[in-house]
Amino acid sequence: MKTVGKRKPPSETHRRKTVSVSVGGIRVGSGHPLVVQSMTSTDTHDALRTLKQIQELSRAGCELIRVALPDQAAIPAFQKIVQKSPLPVIADIHFDFRLALEGMKAGAAGIRINPGNIGGPAKIARLIEMAEQKGVCIRIGVNAGSLEKGLLPRWKTEGQAEAMVDSALRHVAIFEKMNFKNLKISLKSSDVLQTVRAYQLLAKEVAYPFHLGITEAGTILSGTVKSALGIGLLLYQGIGDTLRVSLTAHPREEIRVAYEILRALGLRKRGVEIISCPTCGRCQIDLLPLVQKVEKAVQKYTHPLKVAIMGCVVNGPGEAREADIGIAGGKGLGLLFSRGKLIRKVPEKDLAESLLEEIKKMI
Amino acid sequence: MKTVGKRKPPSETHRRKTVSVSVGGIRVGSGHPLVVQSMTSTDTHDALRTLKQIQELSRAGCELIRVALPDQAAIPAFQKIVQKSPLPVIADIHFDFRLALEGMKAGAAGIRINPGNIGGPAKIARLIEMAEQKGVCIRIGVNAGSLEKGLLPRWKTEGQAEAMVDSALRHVAIFEKMNFKNLKISLKSSDVLQTVRAYQLLAKEVAYPFHLGITEAGTILSGTVKSALGIGLLLYQGIGDTLRVSLTAHPREEIRVAYEILRALGLRKRGVEIISCPTCGRCQIDLLPLVQKVEKAVQKYTHPLKVAIMGCVVNGPGEAREADIGIAGGKGLGLLFSRGKLIRKVPEKDLAESLLEEIKKMI
Numbered sequence: 154m155k156t157v158g159k160r161k162p163p164s165e166t167h168r169r170k171t172v173s174v175s176v177g178g179i180r181v182g183s184g185h186p187l188v189v190q191s192m193t194s195t196d197t198h199d200a201l202r203t204l205k206q207i208q209e210l211s212r213a214g215c216e217l218i219r220v221a222l223p224d225q226a227a228i229p230a231f232q233k234i235v236q237k238s239p240l241p242v243i244a245d246i247h248f249d250f251r252l253a254l255e256g257m258k259a260g261a262a263g264i265r266i267n268p269g270n271i272g273g274p275a276k277i278a279r280l281i282e283m284a285e286q287k288g289v290c291i292r293i294g295v296n297a298g299s300l301e302k303g304l305l306p307r308w309k310t311e312g313q314a315e316a317m318v319d320s321a322l323r324h325v326a327i328f329e330k331m332n333f334k335n336l337k338i339s340l341k342s343s344d345v346l347q348t349v350r351a352y353q354l355l356a357k358e359v360a361y362p363f364h365l366g367i368t369e370a371g372t373i374l375s376g377t378v379k380s381a382l383g384i385g386l387l388l389y390q391g392i393g394d395t396l397r398v399s400l401t402a403h404p405r406e407e408i409r410v411a412y413e414i415l416r417a418l419g420l421r422k423r424g425v426e427i428i429s430c431p432t433c434g435r436c437q438i439d440l441l442p443l444v445q446k447v448e449k450a451v452q453k454y455t456h457p458l459k460v461a462i463m464g465c466v467v468n469g470p471g472e473a474r475e476a477d478i479g480i481a482g483g484k485g486l487g488l489l490f491s492r493g494k495l496i497r498k499v500p501e502k503d504l505a506e507s508l509l510e511e512i513k514k515m516i
Numbered sequence: 517m518k519t520v521g522k523r524k525p526p527s528e529t530h531r532r533k534t535v536s537v538s539v540g541g542i543r544v545g546s547g548h549p550l551v552v553q554s555m556t557s558t559d560t561h562d563a564l565r566t567l568k569q570i571q572e573l574s575r576a577g578c579e580l581i582r583v584a585l586p587d588q589a590a591i592p593a594f595q596k597i598v599q600k601s602p603l604p605v606i607a608d609i610h611f612d613f614r615l616a617l618e619g620m621k622a623g624a625a626g627i628r629i630n631p632g633n634i635g636g637p638a639k640i641a642r643l644i645e646m647a648e649q650k651g652v653c654i655r656i657g658v659n660a661g662s663l664e665k666g667l668l669p670r671w672k673t674e675g676q677a678e679a680m681v682d683s684a685l686r687h688v689a690i691f692e693k694m695n696f697k698n699l700k701i702s703l704k705s706s707d708v709l710q711t712v713r714a715y716q717l718l719a720k721e722v723a724y725p726f727h728l729g730i731t732e733a734g735t736i737l738s739g740t741v742k743s744a745l746g747i748g749l750l751l752y753q754g755i756g757d758t759l760r761v762s763l764t765a766h767p768r769e770e771i772r773v774a775y776e777i778l779r780a781l782g783l784r785k786r787g788v789e790i791i792s793c794p795t796c797g798r799c800q801i802d803l804l805p806l807v808q809k810v811e812k813a814v815q816k817y818t819h820p821l822k823v824a825i826m827g828c829v830v831n832g833p834g835e836a837r838e839a840d841i842g843i844a845g846g847k848g849l850g851l852l853f854s855r856g857k858l859i860r861k862v863p864e865k866d867l868a869e870s871l872l873e874e875i876k877k878m879i
Contacts, residue, residue, distance in 0.1 A: 197797035221797030245796065247830045267830070298831025298838075343791045343824075343835060345780040369791045369826065369835055372811055374740060374769075376792075378776040381744035382752075389749055401792040401807050406737075413741040417708040428706045428732045429739075429764040433608065434560035434584030444764050448735055461706075463732065467610045467630070468661025472706060472732055475661075 168391040171362045174290045174335055176217055177241025177262025181290075181337060181395050182362040187388070187420055188395035189411045190217035190364075191404040192245065197221050200230040204237050206404065211239045213408040214423055214455070217395065219243040219265060222256050232259040243292070247299075250276040257283045263337075265292040268324040269299040274331075277324075281333045290335045291328070295320045295351075296368055297342035313342060314351035321355055336361045337395070341368035345383040352387050362394035363387075369399070376400040377410050381417075388418050422457035425512065428472050428479075429462045436464030438482035438501050446505045447512075456516045460508070461490075478511050480504060491515070531754040534725045537653045537698055539580055540604025540625025544653075544700060544758045545725040550751070550783050551758035552774045553580035553727075554767040555608065560584050563593040567600050569767065574602045576771040577786055577818070580758065582606040582628060585619045595622035606655070610662075613639040620646045626700075628655040631687040632662040637694075640687075644696045653698045654691070658683045658714075659731055660705035676705060677714035684718055699724045700758070704731035708746040715750050725757035726750075732762070739763040740773050744780075751781050785820035788875065791835050791842075792825045799827030801845035801864050809868045810875075819879045823871070824853075841874050843867060854878070 173182030181188050191210050195203040197220055207218050222231055222244040235242045243263035244256030250272055253264050264284070271277070284291055295317045300308065308316035317340045328336060338361050340351040348367055356363070367383040370376035380398040387393045398407040398414070415421040429444045430436070444462050451460070461479035463469035473479025473490040480487040480499075487504045489496045491511055499507045536545030544551050554573050558566045560583055570581050585594055585607040598605045606626035607619030613635055616627050627647070634640070647654055658680045663671065671679035680703045691699060701724050703714035711730055719726070730746040733739035743761040750756045761770040761777070778784040792807045793799070807825050814823070824842035826832035836842025836853040843850040843862075850867045852859045854874055862870045 192794065192796050194795045194799075195797060203797070223798045227797070245798075247798075270830075296831055296834075298826075298834035300834070346782055369793050369824070369831065371790045371792050372807055374736070374772065375776045375790065377737060377740050378744045378773060379780050381741045382748040382777065382780050385745040386749065386752055399794045401794055401804055404794070407794070409737065410741060413738050414745065417742050417745050419709055427734045427738065429734050430732050431555065431762045431764055431767070431770070432557045433555050434558060434566070434590070435586045435608075435610075436557070441764055444735055461732070463661075467633075468659055468732065471659075471661035471663070 169356055171360050171394060172334070174337060174362055176243065176290045179217055179241055183394060185394070187393065187415055188216050189214055189408060189415070190219060190243075190395055190397045191215045191407045191411075192219040192221070192397065194404055197223060197227045197234070198230050200233040203230070203234050207234070207238050207240060210404055210408060213405045214412055215240060215404075215408050217241055217243060217263070219245050219397070221245045222252050225252070225255070228255050228259060231256065231261075235260040246271070250280055253280050254283050257287045257289050261289060263290045263292060265294045267294050267296060267299055268320045269296065269301050274327050277327050278331060281328065281331050284335065285333065288335075290337060291333075292337040292339060292364055293321055293324045293328075294364070295338070295340045297344070297347070298369065312350075313344065313347040314340075314354060317342065317347075317351045318354045318358070322358060325359060325361070334361075337364050338362075339364040339366060341366050343367065343369040343379075345379050345386075348383045349386050352392050353390070356392050363392060365393040365396040366399050371401060373400055373402045373406055376402070380410060381414050385414055385418060388414070388420065424455055425451040425458045425460055427451075427460050427462060428476055430464050430468065432464050435467065436482065437484045438464060438487060438504070440464045440482065443505055447508055450509055451512060454512075454516055458512065458515060460512060462508070477515060478508065480508055532719055534723050534757060535697070537700060537725055539606065539653045542580055542604055546757060548757070550756065550778055551579050552577055552771060552778070553582065553606075553758055553760045554578045554770045554774075555582040555584070555760065557767055560586060560590045560597070561593050563596040566593070566597050570597070570601050570603060573767055573771060576768045577775055578603060578767075578771050580604055580606060580626070582608050582760070584608045585615050588615070588618070591618050591622060594619060594624075598623040609634070613643055616643050617646050620650045620652050624652060626653045626655060628657045630657050630659060630662055631683050632659065632664050637690050640690050641694060644691065644694050647698065648696065651698075653700060654696075655700040655702060655727055656684055656687045656691075657727070658701070658703045660707070660710070661732065675713075676707065676710040677703075677717060680705065680710075680714045681717045681721070685721060688722060688724070697724075700727050701725075702727040702729060704729050704762075706730065706732040706742075708742050708749075711746045712749050715755050716753070719755050726755060728756040728759040729762050734764060736763055736765045736769055739765070743773060744777050748777055748781060751777070751783060786818055788814040788817055788821045788823055790814075790823050790825060791839055793827050793831065795827050798830065799845065800847045801827060801850060801867070803827045803845065806868055810871055813868075813872055814875060817875075817879055821875065821878060823875060825871070840878060841871065843871055
C-alpha cells in the first residue's frame with residue numbers, strides 16, 4: 154500500500170505509553186502492534202466445533218481467542234481446546250472464580266474476569282496465586298451491563314463512564330495491593346460516547362494496556378458503525394493496545410472489521426484494500442457485481458495491496474494511478490493501471506479476470 | 517432513547533461555528549441539525565427510475581439528493597426530476613460549467629462543482645451570476661482523485677490534505693472576490709486520515725458549512741468502516757454540517773449508515789437502535805435469527821427507540837433494563853423487560869412476536 158502524503162498516522166506520533174504484558178507469547182502494549190482478537194460463538198462444551206472456529210479465525214488474522222468457560226462441565230472440552238488451539242486461549246469467566254482457577258489449570262494463556270460479578274479480595278487472592286504460578290495475564294473486563302450494584306448510584310449521579318472507571322480502579326487497587334500487575338483493562342458499554350470517555354478517563358490513571366471494544370454493538374451494519382466509531386476514536390487518540398470488534402454475526406466478520414479499522418487508521422495492513430466509487434448517473438460499466446466479485450476473490454490474500462475499481466473518468470484515472478492496481482471504467486471497457494501506469498484497455502466482460510490476474514502477479 | 521449519564525455529546529458542546537446556507541429550504545450550518553444526503557445511482561437520463569430512487573431515499577430519511585448531470589442530453593430528464601422530486605435536488609457537475617448553468621435553469625436547489633475540472637474565473641463568474649439570480653447554493657467539492665494538475669507537486673511535497681485545502685482556498689478566493697458567499701465545501705479522499713486532516717486544516721481558515729464524506733470508500737463493510745471513522749472523527753471534533761456516506765451499494769444503505777453514525781454520536785435519532793450481544797458459549801437461545809428478524813421488521817419505524825436483545829444472564833438483564841424494551845435470554849425462554857421493568861417470561865419460539873408487539877405498542 155502506498156503512503157499518501159507525509160503525515161504519519163496519529164497513533165505513531167502519540168500512542169499512549171503502557172507497560173507490556175504477554176498472553177501466551179503475544180505481546181500487548183504500546184511497544185507492540187495492535188493485537189486483533191475475537192471470541193468463539195460456539196458451545197464451549199463442543200471442543201471440535203470450537204476448535205474448527207478458532208482455526209478459521211486464525212486464518213482470517215485473529216491473534217488471540219477468547220472462549221467462554223460457563224461451567225464446570227465445560228472444563229474437559231476447554232482443556233482440549235487449549236491444547237489444540239493454534240492461538241493463545243483466554244478463558245472468559247463470570248460469577249464463579251473457581252472456573253478461573255480451573256481455566257488456568259487447563260492451560261489458559263489469559264483470563265478475563267468481570268469485576269461486577271467475580272467477588273471480593275479473598276477470591277481474587279486465590280486467582281492471583283494461580284495466575285502467578287502459571288504466568289497468566291488477567292483482564293479486568295468491566296461491562297456497563299453488569300456493573301457492581303454498588304456503583305449504580307454513581308452511574309446515576311456522575312455518569313456511566315465514571316462508574317465504569319470506578320469499577321476498574323477498585324479492582325486495580327485490589328490487584329496492586331497484592332502486588333500483581335500482569336493486567337489488561339477493558340471498559341465496554343453499548344454507548345459509544347460513554348465507552349470513549351471511560352477509556353480517556355482511565356488512561357490518565359493507569360499504565361496497563363487497554364483492550365478496546367464496544368459491547369453489544371448489534372448486527373453487522375450497526376455494530377460495524379459503532380465499533381469503527383468507538384474503537385477508532387480511541388485509536389486516533391493513541392489509546393488502545395488490543396481490540397475486539399463485537400458483532401451479532403459470525404466472528405470472522407469481527408476480524409475483517411478489525412483489520413479494516415486498523416488499515417484505515419494506518420496502524421496495520423493486511424490484505425487487499427479496495428477503493429471503489431458509489432456509482433452515479435455517470436457510471437458506464439456495471440460496477441457493483443465487478444467489485445463484489447473481485448472483493449470475494451481477493452479475501453484469501455494477506456499481502457497488503459491497494460486496488461481501485463472506478464466507474465468513470467472523473468476520479469477514475471486519479472484513483473487508479475494512486476493505487477497499486479486500478480481500473481477506470483469507460484463505455485463498455487476499462488483502463489487498466491498498474492503501479493501508476495496505464496497498461497491497456499480491457500473490454501468490460503474481461504475486467505474481473507484481468508484485474509485478478511494482475512493482482513495475482515503483483516502478490 | 518434514554519440518555520445515559522450526564523455527559524452531553526461532544527458536538528453539542530463545541531460544534532464549529534459556521535454561517536448558514538439554504539439548499540431548497542433545507543438549512544445547513546452549525547445552527548441546524550446535521551443534514552443527511554445521498555446521490556442517485558441511476559442513469560439521470562431515465563427520469564422515472566431516478567425519481568423512484570429519490571422517493572425511496574426520501575422515505576429512508578434522505579434530506580438532500582444529488583444527481584449527476586453528465587451531459588446536455590440529460591437536461592430534460594433532470595428538469596423533470598427536479599420538478600417531481602420530494603427532496604431539493606443538487607446537480608453534480610464535472611468538466612463543463614455550461615451544464616451547471618443549465619442545471620440551475622432547470623431548477624436545481626444546489627450545484628456541486630469540482631475545482632479540479634470546472635475551469636477558471638471567467639467561467640465561475642458566469643456560474644455566480646446565475647446562482648445569485650436563482651438563489652442557488654454552490655458546493656466547492658474537492659476530490660483527491662481529480663485535483664488540479666497544478667497541485668500535484670504540492671501533494672508530493674506537503675501532503676494530500678494540504679493540496680486539497682489549497683484547491684478549496686483558491687476557489688473560495690475566486691468566489692469571494694466576486695462577492696459570492698452562498699457556499700459549502702467538501703474535501704474528500706479515499707484516505708481517512710488525509711480527509712480528516714484536510715477538514716481540520718480548512719476549519720481554521722473559513723466559516724463555510726462543511727459537507728463531509730470519504731470518497732470511493734468501497735463496498736458496504738469496508739465503506740462503512742471508513743465512513744464511520746472519517747465522518748465520525750470529524751463530527752466528534754465538532755466539524756461538519758451535512759454528510760454523505762459513499763458506498764458501492766444501493767444508496768439506501770448510505771442513508772442507514774449515516775443515521776447509525778449520527779445516533780452513535782448522539783447527534784440525531786431516527787428509528788430503532790438494537791443492542792445485541794455477539795453470542796458466545798454462554799448463549800442459550802438462537803439469537804442471530806431472532807435479532808435479524810426483529811431488525812428487519814422495525815426498519816419501517818422512524819420513532820427513536822432502544823431495544824436490547826441479549827443471549828444470557830451476564831449482561832442481559834442489565835442491558836435490557838437500560839433499554840426501552842429488552843429481552844434477556846435464558847434456557848429456552850427470554851425475560852421481557854419494558855421501560856426497565858421485568859414484564860414476563862416468554863418461550864423462545866414466541867420471542868420475536870412478543871418483542872415486536874411491545875415495540876409496536878410503545879411506538
